[in-house]
Amino acid sequence: MCKINEVVDFTFIHDLVRSSYCEYYGRPANEPELLFRLLFLQVLYNLSDERMIQEAQVNLAYKWFIGLNPEDTLPAPSQLSRFRNHRLGAAGVDEVLRSVVRQCIEKGLVKSKTIIMDSTHTLAASQKQKPLGVLRDAAKRLFRVVVKKHSKLEKKLPRMPVIKKEQENAEKVMLHYLAELGEAVETLIPDHEGSISEKLQIAKRIVEDERLLSQKGILSAIDPDARFGWKSYTKSFFGYKEHIAMTEEEIITAVEVTGGSSDDGKQFKELLSQTISTGIEVHEIIADTAYSGKDNLAEMKSKKIQPVVPLNPVVHNGGSRQEGFTYNKDADFVICPAGQNSVRKAVQGSKKSGDSRSLVFYFDIHKCTACPLKEGCLKPGAKNKTYSFRIMAEHYKEHIEFENSEVFQERIRRRPIIEHKNAELKRYHGLTRAKYRGLFRMQIQAILTAFTVNVKRMIKLQAKMEATSA
Incomplete structure (x- = not known):
């Protein structure tokens, strides 16, 4: 704790939450930095609000860290909840993460211009219902x-x-x-x-919610933001996804939280924008096939960023897409607007025919005929329902050549380090299951968790830098 107190500047919290306090009326508020330090310790040791206050009441190291004397009393546990939701949340909790990233940059701890992207999932704090x-x-x-x-x-x-x-x-x-x-x-x-x-x-x-009765929309009256998602073709979960961007030094630069059914690739621009806003220069992005959409590749090209992203022919398609259909990379199937997933796929066309080859996904026609959203989607009398992607590998010849190069193979090996970071977030700091309900509160939990692991990494990087310069 001494090292954390010495290296990390927590005073940024005063300016961040200033607008959510009244300076002239009401009783004096608890010190924002004290409450934020309590939240930091809470995430660091994975404690509940009540347990955090109980521990801090008898732990002199905790009291010293938050700036209290041994005989001083602590705020009520409900104060942590109010500060987390009504102060940090109202002020824009994303700025908490940006603040610690900027401190890392100022201390010279971030030298890489490479960003690694990935997502992980968190189980909802409630059970799914019919x-x-x-x-x-x-x-x-x-x-x-x-x-x-x-x-x-x-x-x-x-x-x-x-x-x-x-x-x-x-x-x-x-x-x-x-x-x-x-x-x-x-x-x-x-x-x-x-x-x-x-x-x-x-x-x-x-x-x-049009999809409610088909059991594909809202699945909990207690947590209506949580969604049904897929980890693989056979494994599913009910909850949220955290989309993360991280430097090679393992400093998390951006976090975006969505329902469990969201497409990873669609969060790319927001993650990149948040990362750039911290002041980090991005020259290279390493990610899996979920981020290889043509819009994402075009965005990287326009910003002169090298994409170290394996191509997936599914996301490189020609022609117009039918609105509402999405491809799930982890389960390798297409999900329709009603929430049904395709049951099989096949490639149509000859290998010699070039752009005319298509990857076709087939849906269960019996479910489609009974679907409340079939109008405009299923033709009357149709014997099957399919959704096709035109394979356009020829249009990405340059990227395919780069993908086969030794440089690409060497750089893509760096991607697994973000999986280790995801494991740290979940195993040691409570991101396996949501502690609160709703997307707003889940975003706060994810940002505070990312802030905490960044502080841990910041201390290690600082120690390495001091050892090197000694």
């Missing part, structure tokens, strides 16, 4: 919070329908009730706020 469970829980939570705050309105709210076991239209009945309940709450409490607004917005999202 549509009826999602609808019922959302209705119960909305009804309960309204009655708790406005008990006189209980008799004016529509009553939850009695759903019989194995009732065929149970989901549709409950969907209609949730919509009716939401409309009633908006009418009876037009100036709603706080927890009522939160539960009402969740109810609205569930009602408007």
Whole structure:
């Protein structure tokens, strides 16, 4: 802790959260740096809010690190939550990560101009549910919070329908009730706020989710931002994805959090933009095939960045794409707008035909004919449903030649170091499972975790630099 206190400057937090405090009214707030240092220790040792305060109360090293005397009292655990969500979150938690990266640059710890990109996943803090469970829980939570705050309105709210076991239209009945309940709450409490607004917005999202009844949209009334994703063709998860950019010195420069079903490649521009905003020069990017989309390659070319990215013929396609279809690199299948995945694939066309060759993905026609989104997607009387990518290897001849070179093979071997970093985030600092619910809170957890591992790496790099110069 002495080394951390000596090397890392935590005072940036004052300017970052200044706008979220009132300087003239209310009781004096707890010291922002003290609270942020507590959050840092919490992530460093993977503790809950309550456990962090309990430990700090009796651990003199912790009290010294956060700037308190042995006899001083600590803030309540709820203060950590409020500071994390309403101060850091409101101020833009991304700036926390940028601040530590800039400190690394100023100290000369980042010399590489190479960025490595990858993603990892985090399990949601709630279990996935079937549509009826999602609808019922959302209705119960909305009804309960309204009655708790406005008990006189209980008799004016529509009553939850009695759903019989194995009732065929149970989901549709409950969907209609949730919509009716939401409309009633908006009418009876037009100036709603706080927890009522939160539960009402969740109810609205569930009602408007076209994919809910097919079990491909919102899968939890408690955490509606979490999504069903794939690690491979047979392994899936329910939760979030953290998309990460990192230097060769293992300093994380950018983190973007999405639902578990998101496409890794679509986060490329945001990761690159966040990295450049820290002041790092990027001359080379190392990543897997998920980032080899033609738009990403074009972006790198326009910025004179060398892509060390293996090509995947699936993402280099000609012609127009049907909106809503996405390719999942990990599972190697295409997902339709309704959330169904393709069941097999085949290559059509001769190898000698060049651009006319296509990679065709086939969907289960029985599921397609029963799909609520089939209009405009499935032709009447069709015997199968396919989605094709035209293979355009000839258009990427220069990149293919580079991919076969010794330089490429040598540089691509650097990619696995980001997998080690992902393992560190999850194994030692709690990123295996979400501690909080919702995309907003998950983003805060991911950024604070990245900040913490950057500080650990910063101390090691500083020690190496001092040993070398000695």
